[in-house]
Amino acid sequence: MSSREPKQDRSRATRQRLLEATIDCLADQGWEATTVTAAAQRAGVSRGAAQHHFPAREDLITAALEHMFDARMAEIRAESTRLPEGPGRTEFVVSRVVDHYTGELFKAALQVWTAAAADPSxxxxxxxxxxxxxxxxxxxxxxLLGADDTDPTTRRLVQATLDLARGLGLADVLTDDSARRQNIVTQWAATLHAALPQS
Amino acid sequence: MSSREPKQDRSRATRQRLLEATIDCLADQGWEATTVTAAAQRAGVSRGAAQHHFPAREDLITAALEHMFDARMAEIRAESTRLPEGPGRTEFVVSRVVDHYTGELFKAALQVWTAAAADPSxxxxxxxxxxxxxxxxxxxxxxLLGADDTDPTTRRLVQATLDLARGLGLADVLTDDSARRQNIVTQWAATLHAALPQS
Structure with a gap:
């Protein structure tokens, strides 16, 4: 058993490098350019090894989105063990949600959504x-907000926060929108905090 | 002079059909499929006539986005001659902004932005x-809100409304999000109305 572990570790590391290279490739080069071969090349992995893990491009791309999403959620949870109280907590959560939708994973996912708009399968x-x-x-x-999702106002305001974050993500695709975005995040966090019931 | 007018009219009508077909084609078929030839075919215009108006694909696509944007803005202004007062006015404006970013023009523009993310020129x-x-x-x-844009809170909240609308546009690309969206618009309009100074 123990002799198989290093091989499994190598295989796991190869898979992870491929998934990360796929996200990079989507965000930089777009959907058309992101083939299994291109991701393998970017990851420094042989085409054969890449195709062993992911026979079709769609398998590679959905696995990459899932892997990166899970990794980002784990990071957010790890950063959120000691939350501030009051308005600072609301701003912390709004910032983390906006960071999530303005990062490289969003730029990669946007390429996939846009391709999917014209591709039913x-x-x-x-x-x-x-x-x-x-x-x-x-x-x-x-x-993270410590909010009550059974309250319809709360639920809609949190949904609106996610929609706002997606819009801010889109505004960052062609130009660096970070300075403007910071003002929007500060303003919305204050407005959200005042609008949430019992906050 | 008068004998030339029908020809000019025909030319203008051809151009307009081409621009509309280009937006339809982008929204339905995506960036890659939207060539001058494809738009000409969709518009029922000869390839030669299309290329006379628009020698390059980029000319056609930017002209189509500008034409449709101007047409939509003119529609919004025409609809907005008699605005309600109070919270109803805020909801009217939020609805129009969200309609703008969830329509076909947005779906077409999204294809162009996403292609531009991987294409510097x-x-x-x-x-x-x-x-x-x-x-x-x-x-x-x-x-339309009758708001004061020199006030930083107002400016940021209106910017946030546009970002929200873009996010709602994105959420409507792969599935019909209209039922959920209506709730978000109602909630956002109420929150915005309460947060805008002197409203």
Whole structure:
């Protein structure tokens, strides 16, 4: 058994490098350019090894989105063990949600969504994945805010925060929007804090 | 002179059909599929006539985005001659902004932005166009709200409304999000109305 472990470790490391290279490639080069071969080259992995892990491009891309999403959610949770109280807590959560939708993972996912808009079979794979991601971010935001999701106002305001964050993500795709974005985050966090029941 | 008018009219009508077909094609088929030939075919125009108007694909696509944007803004202004007062006015304006970013023009523009993310020369053409569109929608929203754009809170909340609308546009690309969106618009309008100074 123990003699197999290093091989499994190598295989796991190869898989991870491939998934990260796929996200980089999507964000930089776009959907058309992100083939299994291109991701393998970027990861420094042989084409054969890449195809062993991911026979089709769609398998590689959905695995990459899932892997990166899970890694980002784990990071957000790890950063959130000691939350401030009061308005600072709301701003912390709004910032983390906006960071999530303005990072490289969003830029990669945007390429996939846009391709899926004109490709029904890709759309079929991406819609449930995207719904799961949305639910997870929403649930994480509710927990970090310590808010009550059974209250309709709370639920809608948290949903609106996610929609705002996606819009800010889009505004950052072609130009660096970070200075303007910081003002929007500060303003919305204050408005959200005042609007949330019992906050 | 008068004998030339019908020809000019025909030429103008051809150009307009081409521009509309280009937006339809981008929204349905995506960036890669939207060539001058494909748009000409969709518009029922000969390839030669299309290339006479638009020698390069980028000319056709930027002209189509500008034409449709101007047409949509003119529609919004025409609809906005008799605005309700109070919270109903804020909701009217939020709804119009959100409608703008969830329509076919947004779906077409999204294809162009996403392609531009991986294409520096396209990006160079699209960034100033997109900045002009954003300024125009912002200015229109400020005017329709009767708000004071020199107030930083107002400016940021109106910007946030545009970002929210872009996020709602994105959420509508792969699935029909209209039912959820209506709740978000109602909630956002109420929150915005309460947060705007002197409203």
């Amino acid at each position: 890709l759309r079929e794979r991406i819609v449930p994945l995207e719904a799961k991601f949305g639910r997870t971010v929403h649930q994480t935001a509710i927990e | 396209l990006r160079e053409r699209i960034v100033p166009l997109e900045a002009k569109f954003g300024r125009t929608v912002h200015q229109t929203a400020i005017e």
